[in-house]
Amino acid sequence: MTLTAPRTIDWDAIASELAGIEVIRDAAQVAKLSKDYYTYSPILRPLLDDKVADLVVRSVSEAEVLQVAQVCVRHRIPLTVRGAGTGNYGQCVPLEGGVILDLTQMQAVKWVKPGLACVEPGAKLVNIDKQTRELGWEIRMAPSTYRTATIGGFIGGGSGGIGSVTYGQLRDRGNLHAVRVVTMEDTPRIIELRGDEVQKVNHAYGTNGIITELEIPLAPAYPWAELIIAFDDFMTAARFGQALSDSDGITKKLVTVFAHPVPTYFAALRNSIPDGKHCAFVMVAEPSLEPFADLVKEFGGAVCYQKSAQEAGKGTLLMEFTWNHTTLHARSVDPTLTYLQTLFPADKHLTLVEHMYHHFGDEVMMHLEFLRTGGTAVPAALQLVRYSTPERLREIIQYHEEQGAFIANPHTYILEDGGRKTIDPVQLAFKEEIDPYGLLNPGKMRAWLERGSI
Amino acid sequence: MTLTAPRTIDWDAIASELAGIEVIRDAAQVAKLSKDYYTYSPILRPLLDDKVADLVVRSVSEAEVLQVAQVCVRHRIPLTVRGAGTGNYGQCVPLEGGVILDLTQMQAVKWVKPGLACVEPGAKLVNIDKQTRELGWEIRMAPSTYRTATIGGFIGGGSGGIGSVTYGQLRDRGNLHAVRVVTMEDTPRIIELRGDEVQKVNHAYGTNGIITELEIPLAPAYPWAELIIAFDDFMTAARFGQALSDSDGITKKLVTVFAHPVPTYFAALRNSIPDGKHCAFVMVAEPSLEPFADLVKEFGGAVCYQKSAQEAGKGTLLMEFTWNHTTLHARSVDPTLTYLQTLFPADKHLTLVEHMYHHFGDEVMMHLEFLRTGGTAVPAALQLVRYSTPERLREIIQYHEEQGAFIANPHTYILEDGGRKTIDPVQLAFKEEIDPYGLLNPGKMRAWLERGSI
Ligand SMILES: Cc1cc2nc3c(=O)[nH]c(=O)nc-3n(C[C@H](O)[C@H](O)[C@H](O)COP(=O)(O)OP(=O)(O)OC[C@H]3O[C@@H](n4cnc5c(N)ncnc54)[C@H](O)[C@@H]3O)c2cc1C
Ligand SMILES: Cc1cc2nc3c(=O)[nH]c(=O)nc-3n(C[C@H](O)[C@H](O)[C@H](O)COP(=O)(O)OP(=O)(O)OC[C@H]3O[C@@H](n4cnc5c(N)ncnc54)[C@H](O)[C@@H]3O)c2cc1C
Incomplete structure (x- = not known):
């Protein structure tokens, strides 16, 4: 069509x-x-x-x-x-x-005010931080591709990441203030979308206009210490992750939990992580390290890696083992591996996480990323999957869905078949207005492809 | 004994x-x-x-x-x-x-570092902020008596307040780092308690040692705008309060909701609040005002009062109508009024709040204060009660408890009969050690009074 x-x-x-x-x-x-x-x-x-x-x-x-x-x-x-x-x-x-x-050459940070910045879409996340940190601020959340990815691409195609345990995800109100967008009408225009209106282009895979400028909220920049905590059993590590995410008095930016053997894929950390352990990878504000240590003690964890914020700046960032970097490292060892993206329901007991952990065993290796959604910290998961056949992969996905886990399928390029699931009538109407010929990234938006039949 | x-x-x-x-x-x-x-x-x-x-x-x-x-x-x-x-x-x-x-003369702010301060117990909360704000920080939470109360008294006898919607309450791990305490042994000593150990004296009504120095965590100091939002019906106002508290992308410090006629007790705000309206009183970070406006719109609220952070510094603070200041204002109009302190269960539908609102009608006027507990924003309430008899007050409290609301009874001076409910064996053991003659604020700790019989 x-x-x-x-x-x-x-x-x-x-x-x-x-x-x-x-x-x-x-x-x-x-x-x-x-x-x-x-x-x-x-x-x-x-x-x-x-x-x-x-x-x-x-x-x-x-x-x-x-x-x-x-x-x-x-x-x-x-x-x-x-x-x-x-x-x-x-x-x-x-x-x-x-x-x-x-758009990688449009990299300007146009202005920074307390709590807000205006940037061009090709600005790398790490470079935005370099400029905002001088004023004591940083971007609220970043993918683990922080050092390479652009802010335009993060808004266009990402969802959240390091920081989401505090600020939720990109789609949450307040995490993107405004965008300027170039349209694909007969005479292309520049339009500004502010507030809730930004949802017309937020996470639209570039099908709804070309973002040329973004106004983004900032977070106070803390000195973030990086730590790895080892646990003897996975569910204790997972419960520790939930408890840390729920600790309102402890300032944190990253709460990742890996079941063994996931950490064994991290060659660079081989000497830091004791054999056979399940781990939490965390970023905690340095002023919160003392209460954090009490939480670790409560759960019987052992700190096996710790870098101060100052040391963390040098060398590989701990975040570069988390989120989808985990998959990257695992696949560099075993290229037959693939992954899932899952949102577990809010449940402090982590019952479904525990069930899936035991149910699939080594075939679906647990990797939790805690994030806030609607005010509640829940475990998302980017499980490593030992791939066999497309049918088996579908089966695994289906089993998760039947049991009440939400799968944002990473094995489709169709916008709605990934995380969104339903067609967004607002995005469709907007596309009909600003891209009447359907030229922007064609083939990605189901709503557009099927609009004749709706 | x-x-x-x-x-x-x-x-x-x-x-x-x-x-x-x-x-x-x-x-x-x-x-x-x-x-x-x-x-x-x-x-x-x-x-x-x-x-x-x-x-x-x-x-x-x-x-x-x-x-x-x-x-x-x-x-x-x-x-x-x-x-x-x-x-x-x-x-x-x-x-x-x-x-x-x-101890009001021991007011020194001994040092301020990013995220932490060390203060003497008699320092007024407002004065601590004056010094920490110069470095971009402020205390995480304060009672509405912010301009008069001391930090030692807040730790000794308070629970939380403005800021608790983000950081939880004083008892939450990470909200008090360390204290120095003078004991009441034959030869009094000075001891330092750090981390979880502070719980031995936190909220102990001064029965467990004399706090002479405190190390407290700080929050980034935002410019806080003050707003009042009017709603036609109470439950919409209440749900707005829950939604704002759950908005991870909007930075806020205070989320108070009043059912009509509570706002009519605020003489100074008479011209600002339209007749018969239910209201939310909020403090929102200025960089978050734009997404906040979208939330207000979603709930059909009307902003009827707004002060920028700069204006807010002058004159009465909006917080001085909230928390227990509400009771103060109401009692100055009608001294027969008293109040309750309630923690409603986590429930995004606010079913129990709605039930109580209708059940008691005008006898128990709804006043909600949203705060985080264990990572979840819930409504606490400091309802205004039209007092008749002690029996009726007991009945009201009992009805709340039977329905699943937690009452921190403000009509008792006994530590455990207020918020805590159960005897704390750690606090008791500590008191036996450091106050063997039971001289500190005698008569307030049930555990001590009944210790012969345990
Ligand atoms: C190892 C690894 C780890 C990752 N971790 C994360 C993670 O933690 N969280 C996460 O959310 N993602 C993650 N990702 C996915 C991806 O890295 C991020 O979403 C990243 O922000 C994308 O930025 P980019 O500049 O590479 O975007 P691109 O891949 O170039 O673009 C992404 C999408 O946005 C569109 N787009 C780009 N620029 C614009 C624009 N200016 N206007 C309109 N549309 C535009 C593109 O058309 C495309 O559809 C990861 C990927 C890898 C490989
Ligand atoms: C109008 C009004 C509004 C209020 N709003 C709130 C609110 O929002 N949140 C809240 O939590 N409370 C509130 N309160 C209660 C009270 O104001 C606060 O808890 C306040 O922080 C107490 O501080 P203070 O200096 O007045 O303490 P005090 O009343 O002097 O002391 C409180 C307790 O702490 C003990 N104590 C004091 N100093 C020390 C010390 N150095 N070492 C050991 N023990 C000590 C005392 O013995 C006493 O038991 C309110 C009260 C009023 C009247």
Whole structure:
């Protein structure tokens, strides 16, 4: 149902219409910039491996973005926005070819005020922090790809991460204040969306406009100590994670829990983690370390790794073993592994976590990430899965869903089939308005694909 | 079972043993310094009205406190510590006379580091903030008596307040790091308690040692805007309060909800609050005001009062209508009113709140204060009660308890009969060690009174 590029586009003519803007046509480069980290999914690999853009445009300003949008609309060329390309579900893989619009050169931090910053979409998260920390602030949450990912890509394709145990997820009201967006109408416009209106483009995989500026809330920057706590049994580690997440008097930023043998995949930490232990990986504000030690004692944990905030700045960050970096490390040891994304129901007893841990044993290795949702800390999970067949993977997912766990399926590139589940009529209406030809990242939004039949 | 002062003490001799320390013997002054705000309770008034100390000592240093302790132990004189005397349950009323030790002159803020401060017990909360704010920090929580109360009294007799919607209550791990305490042994000592050990003296009504120094955690100091939101019906206001408390992306410090007619007791706000409305009184960080406005809209509320953080500094603070200040204002209009202290169970539907609201109607007027407990925001309540008889008050309390609400009874001066309910064996053992003659605030700790029979 989409009106996309006729296959006889004269790309030389397009390139010259884009004069003044950086255009990349080298096949190897274009192929590289057509990929992301969908490779974690054995389901997505065969579906996406051959998808490639026709050319890549790298714009440095909103004016240039507007010009690119105009050219693409005029010629009905699909346009897929790209940040650092670290998404996990092929979010920025151009299903129908066309133009990749790379925004990594739009990196300005335009202003920082107490609690708020205004940034360009290509700014790397780590670089935003470098500037805001000078004033005592930092971004509220970041993916574990903190050092490579862009803020535009995080908003476009991410969900939450380190910091979510305090501030919830990106979709929660207050975690994104405003965006400027370039539309794909006959004459592309720049519009500003503020407050709840940002949900029209938040986590839309770039199907609902090209974000050219973002106003984001900041958190007070604490000196974050990094610690690993070892436990003899998994459920004690998990309950410790819940208790820490629920400790209103202890300031923390990361609460990750790994069942054995997950920590054995972390080569760099081999000497730090005693054999056979289940672990919590945490970031705790230094002023809270003393009460934190009491909590560790209460649960019989043993601190086996500790870096002060100052030391933590040097070398690998502890967060780079958590969230989806866990999968990265595990797959570098055993590339047959894949993963799941699960939200367990709020339950201080962690009954369902315990059940799944025992039910699947070694086939689905537990990796919990605690985060707040609606004011309550719950365990999300990015379990490592020993992959066998697509049917078995579906079975595992189905079993989770039947038992009451929510699966944000990472084995689909369709927006609604991942985390969202239902079609968002507001996002659809907005797309009909600002992208009438369906040129933005075509093939990703089910609502749009099926809109004839609704 | 207590070994307290023989009634034939030579107070002139005592006064001269205290040479060099300020001693107050003027009867009117001593009477005044023997009182607190137990007057809110028609049950406590007859029990406490005639209780008065023999003399008041006002020490300026830990060394002086040690000297006073030594004199009291030597002569077996009851010693009751006093901060600003704003407690609500006669916590610092000397049941057996003796010495009142007034610590209001020990006001030093000894040091401030990012996230932590070390203070003397007589420091007023407002004055601590004045010094820590210069570095960007503030105390995590304060009672509405913020401008008069001392930190020692807050720890000794308070529970939580403005800030508890984020940080929980004083008893929660991490909200008090360390204390120095003067004991009442034959030779009084100074001991330091750190971490979980502080629970031995936290909220002990001064029965477990004289706190002479405290290490307290700090919160990042935001510019707090003050707002009043009006609603047509109470349950919408209450649900708004729950939703705001659960909004992880909105930074807030106070979430109070009043059913009509409670706001009509606030003479100073008469022109701000439309007739017949139910209200939320909130403090929201200025950078969060934009998403906050969306939440207000979602619930159909109307902002009827708003002060920026800068304006809020001038004149009456909005917090001075909340927590137990509500009772103060209501009683200044109708002195027959009294109040309850309730903790409702965690329940996003607020079913029990709704039931009580309808069940008691005008007799028990709803006043909710949202606070975090164990990671979950729940409504506490300081309902205004139209007092008739002690029996009826007991009936009301009993009905709440039967329905599953927890009552921290403000109509008793006994530690365990208020909020705690059960005897704390750790506090009792500690008291046996450091106050073997039971001289500290005698008559307040049930565990001690009944220890023969346990
Ligand atoms: C090892 C690893 C760990 C990860 N950990 C996390 C994690 O902890 N939490 C998490 O949420 N994600 C995680 N991810 C996924 C991903 O890294 C993050 O979501 C990251 O923020 C994406 O940023 P990016 O710049 O790479 O975006 P891209 O991958 O370039 O883009 C992501 C999506 O956003 C769209 N987009 C990009 N820029 C714009 C724009 N300006 N306007 C509109 N749309 C835009 C793209 O079209 C695409 O659909 C992880 C991935 C890997 C490989
Ligand atoms: C209008 C009003 C509103 C209030 N609002 C709140 C509220 O929001 N939250 C709340 O928790 N309380 C509230 N209170 C109760 C009270 O104001 C607070 O708990 C306050 O912090 C007490 O401080 P203070 O200095 O007045 O203590 P005091 O009343 O002097 O003492 C309280 C108790 O602590 C003991 N104590 C004092 N200093 C020491 C010390 N150095 N060592 C050991 N023990 C000591 C005393 O013996 C006494 O038992 C309110 C009271 C009123 C009248």
